Amino acid sequence: MSTVEVMLQKKPKPRSISGPIGKVFLQAFLILVAIVQIYPLIWLALFSLKDNSEIFSGDVAGLPKAFLWSNYTKAMSDGHVLTYFMNSVLVTAASIVLVLILSSMTGYAITRMNWKLSGLTMTIILLGMMVPIHAALLPLFIILKNLSLLNSYWSLIIPYVAFGIPMAVFILGSFFKGIPREMEESAVIDGCGIYRTFFSIILPLVTPAISTVAIFTFLSCWNELMFAVTFINNTAYQTLTVGMMSMVGTYITQWGIIGAGLMITTVPTVIIYLLLNKQVQKSMIAGAIKG
Amino acid sequence: MNSVFSNKGTIAVFVLPTLILFCGIVLIPIFVSSYYSLLDWNGVGRGTFIGLDNYVEMFKDTRVLNSIKNSLLFAGASVFIQLPISLVLALILASNAKGEGFYRTVYFIPVLISTVVIAQLWSKIYNADYGLLNVLLQNIGLAHWAQDWLGQKHTALAASFIPTLWQYVGYHMLLMYAGAKSVSQDVLEAARMDGASRLRTAWSIMIPLMKPILKVSLVFSVIGAFKVFDLIYVLTGGGPFYTTEVPSTLMYATIFDTFRYGYGSAISVFIIVECLVCTILINSLFKTE
Numbered sequence: 075m076s077t078v079e080v081m082l083q084k085k086p087k088p089r090s091i092s093g094p095i096g097k098v099f100l101q102a103f104l105i106l107v108a109i110v111q112i113y114p115l116i117w118l119a120l121f122s123l124k125d126n127s128e129i130f131s132g133d134v135a136g137l138p139k140a141f142l143w144s145n146y147t148k149a150m151s152d153g154h155v156l157t158y159f160m161n162s163v164l165v166t167a168a169s170i171v172l173v174l175i176l177s178s179m180t181g182y183a184i185t186r187m188n189w190k191l192s193g194l195t196m197t198i199i200l201l202g203m204m205v206p207i208h209a210a211l212l213p214l215f216i217i218l219k220n221l222s223l224l225n226s227y228w229s230l231i232i233p234y235v236a237f238g239i240p241m242a243v244f245i246l247g248s249f250f251k252g253i254p255r256e257m258e259e260s261a262v263i264d265g266c267g268i269y270r271t272f273f274s275i276i277l278p279l280v281t282p283a284i285s286t287v288a289i290f291t292f293l294s295c296w297n298e299l300m301f302a303v304t305f306i307n308n309t310a311y312q313t314l315t316v317g318m319m320s321m322v323g324t325y326i327t328q329w330g331i332i333g334a335g336l337m338i339t340t341v342p343t344v345i346i347y348l349l350l351n352k353q354v355q356k357s358m359i360a361g362a363i364k365g
Numbered sequence: 366m367n368s369v370f371s372n373k374g375t376i377a378v379f380v381l382p383t384l385i386l387f388c389g390i391v392l393i394p395i396f397v398s399s400y401y402s403l404l405d406w407n408g409v410g411r412g413t414f415i416g417l418d419n420y421v422e423m424f425k426d427t428r429v430l431n432s433i434k435n436s437l438l439f440a441g442a443s444v445f446i447q448l449p450i451s452l453v454l455a456l457i458l459a460s461n462a463k464g465e466g467f468y469r470t471v472y473f474i475p476v477l478i479s480t481v482v483i484a485q486l487w488s489k490i491y492n493a494d495y496g497l498l499n500v501l502l503q504n505i506g507l508a509h510w511a512q513d514w515l516g517q518k519h520t521a522l523a524a525s526f527i528p529t530l531w532q533y534v535g536y537h538m539l540l541m542y543a544g545a546k547s548v549s550q551d552v553l554e555a556a557r558m559d560g561a562s563r564l565r566t567a568w569s570i571m572i573p574l575m576k577p578i579l580k581v582s583l584v585f586s587v588i589g590a591f592k593v594f595d596l597i598y599v600l601t602g603g604g605p606f607y608t609t610e611v612p613s614t615l616m617y618a619t620i621f622d623t624f625r626y627g628y629g630s631a632i633s634v635f636i637i638v639e640c641l642v643c644t645i646l647i648n649s650l651f652k653t654e
Contacts, residue, residue, distance in 0.1 A: 100462055107454060108471045111535065115474070117497055118486050130495055177382045183379035188371040195380060202391045204590045206640055208613055208633045210622055212401060236390035239383055258370070268375050297479035299595040300613075304621065315481040319599060322485055329489065332390035336482045342476050351470050354477070358536070359543045362581055 098268050108255055115340075122146070122333030142330060148336040153325065155307055158317030159338060165227055166295040169234040173291045174284060177242035178234065182272055184292070185250040186258070197249070202240035207233075207300060215304055229305040229312065234295045241285045241361060249283035250276070286357040289350070296343060314339045395637070401630035408626050419631035429632065432603075432610045437610065439526060440590035447530045448537055448582055450498045453505045455541035456567050469542060472535035480532070484599035488529040491515050515601055518608045525600050529593065537582045544578030545571055587647065588640045611638050 114358040122145055123138040126351055150156040181197070184192045214233055215224075223229045253276065273350050277284070298314045306312050312320070318335055325331045369375075401421055406412025423429050447514070454472065458465040475483065490497040495512035502511045507584065548571055556566045594613040597603060603610035611633055619630035632644040 075587060081641055099644065100457060101464075103501060104454075104457065104464070108468060111472050111475060111531070112499070113529075114486055114490060115478075117490075122488070141381065166504050168628070177387070179379040180383040183376050186378055187371065187379070189373070190374050195384065198392070199383075199387060202387060204641065204644070205391060205395060206588075206636060208592065208594070209398050210391060210394035211617075211633065212626060212630055213397040214390065217389075218387045223431070233390055234384070239387050240391075250374070258598050262369050286533075293477060297481070299479075299481050299598070300617075304617075315479055315595075318479075318481050330497075332454065332489075336485055338380075339482050340478050343479075346390050346475065347474065347477050349458060351473075355469070358473075358476075358539060362540050362585065363543075363578075 093284075118333055118336060118340075121329055122337045124330050126328060126330065139221075145330040145334040146338070148333045149321070149338065151336055153321045153331060154312075154317060155198045155314075155321065155335045155338050156352075157206070157310065158312055158314045158321075160225070161311060162313040162315075162339075164297060165230045168231045169238060169295045170288050170291045172231065173238040173242050174287060175285065177239050178246050178277060178280075178284070181243045181270070182250050182276065185247045186253075186276075194242070195332035197308065199240050199243050204239070204305055205243065207237060210237075211304060214301075217307055224305055225308040225311055227311060230295075230302060232313070233301050233305075234291075234298065238287075238294065241290060245286055245290075245360065246280060246283050249280040253279055263343075282353075285350075285353055286360055289346075289354055289357045290361055293343070294345070316355045372608045378475070398630050399634050401627055402634045403632075404413050404627040406627045412627055415627070419628050420635075422628070423631055423635065428607060428610070428613070429615065431607060432612045432615045435522060435609065436591050436593065436611045437456045438522065439529070439593060442516035442526045442530065443533075443586035444583065447534055448579075449587060450530075452541055452572075452579075454534070454538045455545050456571060458538070458598075459460050459542050459545035469539065471593045472538055476536045476539075478532070480595035480600050483532050484596050486513065488600055491524055516551070516605060518605055521601060521605055521608045525597060528600070529589075529596055531587070533586070537586065540578055540581050540582050540585075541575065544575040548574045576651060580647060584644055584647050587643050591636060591639050591643070612639075 090303065120136075120138060121333075123143070125139045125142055125145075128139060150159075156210045180195075183189075184196050210233070218224050218229045223232070257275060257279070262268075265267055266275065298313075302313050302316045303319070306316060309317075309320070318339060321335050322332050389592045401412070403414060403416060404412030405415045405418070414473050454468075458468055462468070465523060491514040493499065493511075493516065496514075498514065499511035502508060512520065514520050552570060552574070553566060556570050561569070590615060593611055594617070596610050597609055598617070599608040613636060616629050616632040616636065619625050
């Protein structure tokens with residue numbers, strides 16, 4: 075992690091390298107790319123506030139004549155987006171909590187406790203980072219069907235947690251390794267049991283790793299489609315990604331409502347990102363380098 | 366002291382739940398998938414064991430071969446179009462361009478958005494009648510270029526690459542930016558002292574020193590291309606006439622539409638092996654150099 079910190083730090087540079095013309099050209103290029111990256115999303119925000127007559131009269135790109143917030147209320151109630159949204163929140167939150175609990179305990183036991191099979195256990199868990207979820211799709215479908223768990227929140231939470239564990243154990247484990255032994259020893263000498271030591275002394279020391287894992291798990295659960303589309307076909311349990319697909323099917327010609335649904339799916343992620351962008355960027359780099 | 370940190374009971378409490386979940390949901394299903402791939406099975410009753418017949422059929426099946434070809438084209442487009450753009454952006458931003466933090470933040474936004482949303486959004490952009498792209502073309506006097514981008518055989522595949530390229534440019538940019546920032550300033554300073562131009566410094570010093578991160582980007586973009594599912598599933602469903610079909614959407618259709626569980630599993634095993642082989646290949650390529 076420390077290397078990542080270093081990477082994202084701005085380093086003062088003694089002097090600039092290119093002349094003023096080069097600078098203007100570079101800025102123009104950077105702005106152009108920024109527009110390409112961001113304009114489609116602005117366009118989405120704009121048409122989510124329009125009605126069909128405005129969109130189909132050829133003015134799909136301009137500012138809305140009147141901001142049609144009713145698209146949002148329609149999407150939430152008639153389009154069930156509110157249900158999908160709550161389902162996504164529930165599944166994602168449960169997955170994050172479970173991933174954090176399970177993988178911090180396991181990462182701790184593997185890196186800080188003494189037992190013969192710790193190395194082997196780590197290797198087995200890390201194998202999971204290489205595996206695409208495609209491989210498990212059909213067997214999981216059959217397992218969940220036999221357990222009568224299809225069409226329930228658990229049918230998503232269980233696989234999301236299981237597939238989130240390898241990366242989480244790896245990231246948390248590498249943080250635990252860096253904690254000085256004395257911290258634990260003095261806690262134990264002061265009469266803390268192992269559980270107390272772990273939860274009140276050790277865990278608070280690795281909050282950066284915890285937020286990295288939480289961000290990772292949030293993104294993968296919130297955006298996941300393949301499991302969600304396979305394991306759930308009851309609207310009551312559908313998450314946003316699948317819900318969006320059925321909503322688009324229902325409102326195929328009503329762009330405004332579809333746009334509103336897409337916006338509702340997207341805005342929470344963007345807000346989290348804008349609030350935590352340094353942390354998110356660090357997490358993504360850390361995940362890539364370690365994974 | 367030691368007894369506290371090697372207490373078997375505690376270790377079991379800390380490790381067993383994770384291990385059981387991981388083995389049951391991740392590890393064992395993979396082996397089960399490999400076993401299913403040896404069966405002729407429609408999901409009802411027990412399948413018939415047919416050995417490697419599914420694999421033999423797979424490599425004669427034009428639909429499978431076509432989907433593999435598409436995913437290779439996807440990988441090629443990622444490596445030769447997306448990564449160079451990301452590299453240029455990363456090098457510019459890492460050279461302390463004004464507003465680097467702002468640009469980095471903006472370029473990265475699409476990475477975080479659900480691929481389902483991206484696919485829906487782009488299907489609107491490509492819409493033949495009211496889409497952003499065609500409206501734009503009409504406004505700049507190129508109305509005759511306007512067409513149904515996703516509906517025609519000769520444009521559908523390229524049109525389905527572009528959203529992925531667009532979405533993940535920022536991701537690779539960020540990785541490479543981090544790599545570029547970790548190159549020691551002393552080395553760059555020395556090069557400048559020796560009179561090396563900016564381009565020359567980037568090419569002969571930065572890029573070679575960024576190899577470890579370039580390798581990571583390369584692996585991610587190739588494997589990402591082999592695994593692509595959400596985008597195609599939502600954007601085209603593999604059509605028109607299978608022109609945009611990739612192995613993962615074909616696997617999905619084989620299992621859940623035509624109920625050929627064994628054959629679908631063989632395709633899924635192929636995807637894993639393809640990813641593994643490419644990872645190993647890229648790693649060894651970078652090692653020998």
